[in-house]
Amino acid sequence: MLGCRPTVPTVEPSDHYLPPMPTYLTRRVAFAAAHRYRVAGWSEERNVATFGLCARPNFHGHSYVCDVTVTGEVDPVTGFVADLGVLDEVLHREVRERLDHANINLDLPEFADGKLMPTGENLARFIAERVQAGLGAAARVTRVVVAEDSTLSATYEPG
Numbered sequence: 001m002l003g004c005r006p007t008v009p010t011v012e013p014s015d016h017y018l019p020p021m022p023t024y025l026t027r028r029v030a031f032a033a034a035h036r037y038r039v040a041g042w043s044e045e046r047n048v049a050t051f052g053l054c055a056r057p058n059f060h061g062h063s064y065v066c067d068v069t070v071t072g073e074v075d076p077v078t079g080f081v082a083d084l085g086v087l088d089e090v091l092h093r094e095v096r097e098r099l100d101h102a103n104i105n106l107d108l109p110e111f112a113d114g115k116l117m118p119t120g121e122n123l124a125r126f127i128a129e130r131v132q133a134g135l136g137a138a139a140r141v142t143r144v145v146v147a148e149d150s151t152l153s154a155t156y157e158p159g
Helices: 044-055 082-097 120-138
Strands: 024-035 060-071 140-151 152-156
Touching: 044 060, 060 082, 060 120, 082 120, 120 140, 120 152
Parallel strands: none
Antiparallel strands: 024 060, 060 140, 140 152
16 A cells, blocks of 8 residues: 555665764773772671681782773764773773772772772772763763672673
């Protein structure tokens, strides 16, 4: 039957057009840092019973690997979802300068006694929030993965 179906305009692909689709960019950054797990209001015995070796008073360290994923509109001219130079500068300032060769419990006020526990989960969220603040509207952080070693990682995906 003629005239019953609406006409849907079609977009012909060209060499310069890609239909919009989710596009992500992930940059890896590494840092070495020390930490320990301790609830300030608990006895040493309770901390050790709960956190084991991770509660040792002299701390322990990891060579962390952190993947930060961002999304945004792909620039039709450059083809980039984010300016890599800007992302690298933010990662350097907000991750490497803050965390590399730091004692997380002592050097970052957010993780001091009675504040955030320096777990991978809390580090991933902390990094996501700091990187997003540094990027502003330039890109949106969609995922941060923080790995303490090759067997353990934590992922934070902002809502």
